[in-house]
Amino acid sequence: xxxxxxxxxxxxxxxxxxxxxxxxxxxxxxxxxxxxxxxxxxxxxxxxxxxxxxxxxxxxxxxxxxxxxxxxxxxxxxxxxxxxxxxxxxxxxxxxxxxxxxxxxxxxxxxxxxxxxxxxxxxxxxxxxxxxxxxxxxxxxxxxxxxxxxxxxxxxxxxxxxxxxxxxxxxxxxxxxxxxxxxxxxxxxxxxxxxxxxxxxxxxxxxxxxxxxxxxxxxxxxxxxxxxxxxxxxxxxxxxxxxxxxxxxxxxxxxxxxxxxxxxxxxxxxxxxxxxxxxxxxxxxxxxxxxxxxxxxx
Amino acid sequence: xxxxxxxxxxxxxxxxxxxxxxxxxxxxxxxxxxxxxxxxxxxxxxxxxxxxxxxxxxxxxxxxxxxxxxxxxxxxxxxxxxxxxxxxxxxxxxxxxxxxxxxxxxxxxxxxxxxxxxxxxxxxxxxxxxxxxxxxxxxxxxxxxxxxxxxxxxxxxxxxxxxxxxxxxxxxxxxxxxxxxxxxxxxxxxxxxxxxxxxxxxxxxxxxxxxxxxxxxxxxxxxxxxxxxxxxxxxxxxxxxxxxxxxxxxxxxxxxxxxxxxxxxxxxxxxxxxxxxxxxxxxxxxxxxx
Numbered sequence: 292x293x294x295x296x297x298x299x300x301x302x303x304x305x306x307x308x309x310x311x312x313x314x315x316x317x318x319x320x321x322x323x324x325x326x327x328x329x330x331x332x333x334x335x336x337x338x339x340x341x342x343x344x345x346x347x348x349x350x351x352x353x354x355x356x357x358x359x360x361x362x363x364x365x366x367x368x369x370x371x372x373x374x375x376x377x378x379x380x381x382x383x384x385x386x387x388x389x390x391x392x393x394x395x396x397x398x399x400x401x402x403x404x405x406x407x408x409x410x411x412x413x414x415x416x417x418x419x420x421x422x423x424x425x426x427x428x429x430x431x432x433x434x435x436x437x438x439x440x441x442x443x444x445x446x447x448x449x450x451x452x453x454x455x456x457x458x459x460x461x462x463x464x465x466x467x468x469x470x471x472x473x474x475x476x477x478x479x480x481x482x483x484x485x486x487x488x489x490x491x492x493x494x495x496x497x498x499x500x501x502x503x504x505x506x507x508x509x510x511x512x513x514x515x516x517x518x519x520x521x522x523x524x525x526x527x528x529x530x531x532x533x534x535x536x537x538x539x540x541x542x543x544x545x546x547x548x549x550x551x552x553x554x555x556x557x558x559x560x561x562x563x564x565x566x567x568x569x570x571x572x573x574x575x576x577x578x579x580x581x582x583x584x585x586x587x588x589x
Numbered sequence: 590x591x592x593x594x595x596x597x598x599x600x601x602x603x604x605x606x607x608x609x610x611x612x613x614x615x616x617x618x619x620x621x622x623x624x625x626x627x628x629x630x631x632x633x634x635x636x637x638x639x640x641x642x643x644x645x646x647x648x649x650x651x652x653x654x655x656x657x658x659x660x661x662x663x664x665x666x667x668x669x670x671x672x673x674x675x676x677x678x679x680x681x682x683x684x685x686x687x688x689x690x691x692x693x694x695x696x697x698x699x700x701x702x703x704x705x706x707x708x709x710x711x712x713x714x715x716x717x718x719x720x721x722x723x724x725x726x727x728x729x730x731x732x733x734x735x736x737x738x739x740x741x742x743x744x745x746x747x748x749x750x751x752x753x754x755x756x757x758x759x760x761x762x763x764x765x766x767x768x769x770x771x772x773x774x775x776x777x778x779x780x781x782x783x784x785x786x787x788x789x790x791x792x793x794x795x796x797x798x799x800x801x802x803x804x805x806x807x808x809x810x811x812x813x814x815x816x817x818x819x820x821x822x823x824x825x826x827x828x829x830x831x832x833x834x835x836x837x838x839x840x841x842x843x844x845x846x847x848x849x850x851x852x853x854x855x856x857x858x859x860x861x862x863x864x865x866x867x868x869x870x871x872x873x874x875x876x877x878x879x
Contacts, residue, residue: 454704458741462726465740466733468747469769535746 317364318396327365334522339484341519357515359431373399374408379416379575403578417499419576422508430493432514437481437491483530498541498558503529549574552583592638599635599671604628621851631657633851644828646842654851655831664706672697711741715788719800721780732768738790757786778809796828
């Protein structure tokens with residue numbers, strides 16, 4: 292069964308199709324939505340800058356995507372087509388719950404098709420299919436501060452951002468190269484946005500980092516627990532930190548293909564067969580894999 | 590010849606301050622603590638010039654304001670009053686806005702933004718502290734410590750940075766094989782030499798030395814001083830040498846200022862100050878030298 296069919300069976304909308312009783316459209320009150328929209332506008336105006344905002348209580352726990360959810364709920368319109376992915380997958384518990392919740396409070400249509408969606412909330416992946424200027428990608432962020440690895444104090448990291456004093460972040464990468472011969476950061480790879488702020492792209496794999504550069508799509512980042520919103524607007528330069536003699540590189544899947552759809556140009560998850568010990572690879576982006584499998588079978 | 594940097598009426602007050610601070614502290618009163626408001630005048634109305642390729646000594650008892658002076662000039666602390674002006678010949682291509690057209694000297698550097706001060710410091714200044722823990726990251730490799738300054742100055746090539754670090758460590762007599770070891774593995778004298786290498790990495794014009802040899806044993810002291818003297822002529826450095834040790838000052842500096850309770854009480858050629866001290870306090874200082 293395809294994920295899409297399964298979700299459609301699982302996800303019968305409410306009987307009358309109206310938003311959940313007793314709650315305003317989009318769950319949050321208008322004041323909260325207004326504040327979050329204003330924070331988003333500021334974030335778009337200063338690409339890569341972390342805008343503090345008053346994170347609201349959500350019916351899921353902080354750290355489970357409340358930052359992304361609040362951005363989603365403040366932007367969602369009744370005619371939106373909504374998609375949620377968790378680590379690339381449309382069907383994980385988290386993704387399904389968030390999808391059901393937003394469908395219940397905002398009465399939007401749900402899809403697994405990246406092309407069809409107008410609003411996508413995601414945890415730790417950017418969809419494989421290129422996105423357009425008609426779409427918005429909302430990323431859930433656990434740790435919005437890219438400099439936290441090198442500096443525990445928030446006061447100090449804010450000063451470092453203000454003065455563009457990033458030598459310690461670079462030093463961290465230098466030490467990594469001296470110790471291990473290459474930069475060992477696998478996800479949350481720090482990037483320079485618009486030539487100014489060093490920014491955490493959320494825990495996306497390195498594979499996804501180049502997709503942020505000069506994209507057509509608006510990327511919004513929400514950290515509910517840490518109470519920060521930031522943005523990468525369309526057509527903004529996003530450069531991963533790299534040295535002239537140690538360039539940034541993405542994960543290498545050469546010689547491997549998705550065992551389900553045969554794709555060789557996607558980010559692959561390695562799955563180990565517990566019984567036999569064999570390794571196989573599957574697309575991490577389940578919506579894209581479904582689409583390819585369909586074309587494959589028909 | 591025009592001075593490289595002009596310092597005028599530099600003051601640093603810790604505490605609220607009151608209208609009587611200035612008159613109630615100083616050499617006559619023999620204190621820098623204002624009895625009326627409890628503020629400390631760590632530096633009071635200090636003015637001097639620093640020339641190119643010159644080593645200027647600052648001596649005085651502990652608490653006389655020597656280290657405060659260095660930290661004000663290195664922009665670590667904010668001065669309460671005063672002006673610091675840099676000569677145009679310092680060559681600050683990336684900060685053209687700090688010079689008024691037609692003037693040989695910059696605006697008051699103390700009024701610059703933190704960002705500009707940082708750029709200025711990265712481009713022009715180096716500092717060696719008495720305590721290597723202040724100047725070095727003890728858990729990060731020595732090469733990395735040197736690279737930090739280079740990274741701050743915009744270097745983005747690992748190979749080139751490592752070559753530069755190796756070069757400097759060699760100059761400061763640290764075995765290059767140990768460049769990837771953290772300074773916490775090193776002896777005090779070696780740590781001090783790593784600090785010097787770090788301070789020199791960006792080819793500074795001005796080097797601040799804050800009690801560099803205090804706490805080192807005599808043979809190591811001699812080697813560190815020898816190194817500093819050679820580096821000064823080699824790199825064409827202007828140095829501000831803070832010490833309470835007149836021997837160090839005598840060896841390194843042509844000119845000397847004597848500080849007491851935040852004030853400069855006497856200044857002149859080092860020989861003159863050591864042979865023929867004029868001020869009561871300087872006489873005491875010279876006489877008490879072993």
